[in-house]
Amino acid sequence: MPLELATTPGAPVEFSDYIAHVRGEVDPLDTDSVLASAPMLRRLAENRDFLAQIMNEELKNASRFQAENGYSAQSLVLHKSETWAVRVNLWETADRLKDPRAFSYGLPHDHNFDFLTVGYWGDGYVSENWEYDGAHIDGLPDEKVALSYAGRRTLAPGDILFYRKACDIHTVYPPSRFSVSVNMTLRGSGYLQPQYIFDTDHQRVQAPIYLQGSARMVLEAIRSLGNEDSKDIVDWISTGHPCRHTRAAAYATLYELEPDDRAAQGRRAGADGSGYVRAMAKRMYAG
Amino acid sequence: MELETIEQAAHTKTPLLTRLVSELSRLPEDATGDQIMQPLRQNNLGAVLAQFLSAELRNIKADPEYITPGTDSELIVWANDRFAMMLRMFDGFNEKNGDLIAGLGADVHVFNPTGSRASVPCFQESLAGGTVEDRPSPLRPAPALCIPARGFTQVAQSSGIVPDLENAVAKVLFFVFSRRNRSTVWIYERQSLAPAYVSATNSQWSRVGLAVRLFAEMRYAPAAVVVDNLAATSPEHFVRWECVRALARLDSSLVENALARASKDQHSHVRRAAERAIHNLQRINNHAS
Numbered sequence: 001m002p003l004e005l006a007t008t009p010g011a012p013v014e015f016s017d018y019i020a021h022v023r024g025e026v027d028p029l030d031t032d033s034v035l036a037s038a039p040m041l042r043r044l045a046e047n048r049d050f051l052a053q054i055m056n057e058e059l060k061n062a063s064r065f066q067a068e069n070g071y072s073a074q075s076l077v078l079h080k081s082e083t084w085a086v087r088v089n090l091w092e093t094a095d096r097l098k099d100p101r102a103f104s105y106g107l108p109h110d111h112n113f114d115f116l117t118v119g120y121w122g123d124g125y126v127s128e129n130w131e132y133d134g135a136h137i138d139g140l141p142d143e144k145v146a147l148s149y150a151g152r153r154t155l156a157p158g159d160i161l162f163y164r165k166a167c168d169i170h171t172v173y174p175p176s177r178f179s180v181s182v183n184m185t186l187r188g189s190g191y192l193q194p195q196y197i198f199d200t201d202h203q204r205v206q207a208p209i210y211l212q213g214s215a216r217m218v219l220e221a222i223r224s225l226g227n228e229d230s231k232d233i234v235d236w237i238s239t240g241h242p243c244r245h246t247r248a249a250a251y252a253t254l255y256e257l258e259p260d261d262r263a264a265q266g267r268r269a270g271a272d273g274s275g276y277v278r279a280m281a282k283r284m285y286a287g
Numbered sequence: 288m289e290l291e292t293i294e295q296a297a298h299t300k301t302p303l304l305t306r307l308v309s310e311l312s313r314l315p316e317d318a319t320g321d322q323i324m325q326p327l328r329q330n331n332l333g334a335v336l337a338q339f340l341s342a343e344l345r346n347i348k349a350d351p352e353y354i355t356p357g358t359d360s361e362l363i364v365w366a367n368d369r370f371a372m373m374l375r376m377f378d379g380f381n382e383k384n385g386d387l388i389a390g391l392g393a394d395v396h397v398f399n400p401t402g403s404r405a406s407v408p409c410f411q412e413s414l415a416g417g418t419v420e421d422r423p424s425p426l427r428p429a430p431a432l433c434i435p436a437r438g439f440t441q442v443a444q445s446s447g448i449v450p451d452l453e454n455a456v457a458k459v460l461f462f463v464f465s466r467r468n469r470s471t472v473w474i475y476e477r478q479s480l481a482p483a484y485v486s487a488t489n490s491q492w493s494r495v496g497l498a499v500r501l502f503a504e505m506r507y508a509p510a511a512v513v514v515d516n517l518a519a520t521s522p523e524h525f526v527r528w529e530c531v532r533a534l535a536r537l538d539s540s541l542v543e544n545a546l547a548r549a550s551k552d553q554h555s556h557v558r559r560a561a562e563r564a565i566h567n568l569q570r571i572n573n574h575a576s
Contacts, residue, residue, distance in 0.1 A: 049507070052502060052509075052510060053509075055501065055510070056502070059498060059510070062521065073490040073497060076494070090500075092497070177504075192352060217362055217376060218362065221340055225336045227338075227341065230337070230340065233347075
């Protein structure tokens with residue numbers, strides 16, 4: 001279960017005051033410091049107008065609305081810096097759902113970043129929760145993973161939870177009323193690793209969730225559309241990129257681009273520091 | 288970075304793509320499918336895309352967190368208000384695509400830039416979406432569905448399409464969408480042809496629709512002016528109707544005009560919904576009097 005943080009209602013603060021507080025008082029790379037900022041997030045949630053005010057201003061130029069937002073439609077980005085961001089999630093009710101996939105309902109998934117969340121509007125989404133130890137899995141499809149069930153939870157207005165990356169898994173269900181949550185998301189180490197969808201019944205990794213338009217997809221396309229110019233860079237990515245999934249994708253690309261060099265590629269991949277890369281290479285080069 | 292500088296940088300890194308975009312941008316607003324096809328046929332799309340991907344690789348090398356715009360199954364090569372060009376992948380992690388048919392409410396030009404053989408069966412979709420006709424036979428006869436080499440295309444207006452790449456070497460297709468016919472995207476199960484879900488042509492306007500819904504839920508009256516304006520000007524019909532609904536909660540004095548405008552909307556769904564709402568209001572008024 002994500003950490004439940006007990007706070008009491010305080011005087012509402014303006015959004016700009018919240019941003020100033022985090023900038024001045026919070027170290028986004030220090031979990032304790034982030035947890036200590038929960039009361040200020042609660043006070044932001046007490047401000048019933050700030051979100052509508054920001055949206056109203058932005059929608060005066062609708063064609064540029066949230067133009068830098070690369071997330072799915074349910075997410076609004078209110079602030080973004082190198083190490084943290086303020087993201088709002090909108091949760092549609094079941095009766096008005098046209099596309100459940102757009103809200104990731106019903107999919108047990110973890111996150112590749114820590115985040116603090118507060119219920120802001122509506123009844124709040126319902127989630128079913130599990131925990132696992134992401135440090136001890138490679139992330140291979142169908143890989144066995146020990147999940148411990150952690151109960152069901154509704155994020156009611158004012159409730160604050162802290163979700164831990166590669167630890168908390170939740171399946172989200174639609175709220176009974178249109179709901180809104182406000183998140184402070186943190187971009188610590190591990191941000192480049194994918195999130196996962198889990199098969200909770202069989203305690204397995206089902207599939208990774210990649211960033212939109214990720215490096216892996218560019219590498220996948222290069223397999224059939226690469227030119228001489230691309231080979232050296234793919235070669236560098238196979239050893240130099242910090243994300244294990246991206247390195248594995250680079251090897252899959254080299255396998256197609258440079259078939260005469262497969263023996264050397266296999267040796268390099270077999271010596272990679274990540275079990276995921278080694279396992280994927282074993283499948284590829286042994287076959 | 289200033290816009291001019293961005294364009295200069297793009298031109299330096301991907302001159303072939305810049306030239307193609309420039310040629311497409313010079314086309315008139317009401318360009319026909321054939322006119323759109325001409326620059327796409329005349330340019331070597333394989334080379335254009337290879338150059339684009341190499342530039343993306345350099346970005347990834349320079350910044351490991353660099354993200355190419357796109358979704359979980361496509362890379363956006365270029366997009367503006369009139370065109371969207373994207374590489375769609377149908378392999379590996381994106382196998383799910385094979386189970387679905389996308390009914391795209393836009394002119395779609397499909398290319399196979401690698402020259403490998405692939406077929407693109409088309410199914411006739413009703414103009415309003417939600418049903419696929421001519422079941423189970425593809426709309427076009429089999430020989431015409433093959434994509435034998437660079438530059439072959441077909442225009443699939445208001446059709447459900449699903450590439451069949453079982454025997455293709457490379458499972459990458461290049462799509463060019465002409466946005467003259469903005470609409471929602473209907474997705475159908477491949478086997479049953481039953482509608483699976485529907486979404487907007489782009490997440491930008493879906494997000495606008497949800498923001499309008501937020502105003503309505505919060506009864507945030509100061510947004511009534513913006514919402515009323517969007518009810519008249521949004522290019523997406525589902526946003527226009529969401530705005531009309533929202534006005535009922537934000538400023539009832541604007542509803543009558545908004546409904547009258549919606550009853551003459553260019554999209555039949557909006558017109559029908561407005562007519563029903565007007566009818567219901569009249570019944571309530573009659574009952575009250």
